[in-house]
Amino acid sequence: MTRIAVTGRTGQVVSALIERAAATGVDILPIGRPEFDLENAAAGLNAIAALAPDLVISAAAYTGVDKAESEAERAFAANRDGPAALAGLTARLGIPIIHISTDYVFDGRKAGPDLDSDAPGPLGVYGRSKLAGEQAVQAANPDHAILRTAWVYSPFRANFLRTMLRLGAERSLVRVVDDQIGAPTSALDMADAILRVAANLRAHRADSRMRGVFHLTGSGWGSWADFAEHIFASASARGRPPVAVERIPTSQYPTPAHRPANSRLDTSRIRAVHGVEMPQWRPSATQVVDRLLAGDNSEISQGGRA
Structure with missing residues (x-):
């Protein structure tokens, strides 16, 4: 059985990996506080090594996009120094x-x-810290795959889809930004893709094409308002009251950190090299809505952009 250590215990990606790997012969080993603290990663490397993993997934991160503007030291400690320590460990192993x-x-x-x-060309502290993390991983271990994603949602933890379901239960009208474009990405679909990339990295150790930077998002694009409308339509099909979306510009929803207006990522390389074909985002989003509402989930909590 392949043993994969994943940083973070309860995040969207690790939760999806645990679920999806259950029938694949892969043992997902989540590790987080107190044994491993991303902001002090060097102190927890022995705990990861003790798991004797065949591969490590660096999934945990400092994701407070707005808070990072005033907490740059914390953001860089988690998003640059943490991955650097992990990559150094995997190189030694x-x-x-x-x-x-x-x-x-x-x-x-x-x-x-x-x-x-x-x-x-990141716009803010969060983006700069994540780019620094990419560069640190590349420098420390050539045997890497860096997967850039966007707009992650799932049945787990705080995220945009769960926020919209909560707001839709409280209001008949929700105002949503319409001038930021991207690809909503299911963490469950991501997990399937990550497991395939992991298998390829292990099976093709001498193939440099398998290494490097890849983009991994849902197929198709839309705005945050498009995403919200689809969530509400899917919920309405399950008996929820209809919810209208008022489309607003970013200027009417100011935040401390600037967001990319165009978050579309070209995924052709991961498709050509790793054989990963991500599903269209709308059916995947409907599946998550159906799952949450079928379970009568009373804990749909506030979330944000991943």
């Missing part, structure tokens, strides 16, 4: 590392989707 990154490494000003090879 002679095993691959998969590092999860973000669309925030780009400024969102490109007219079309960003390619894996495009020059990054």
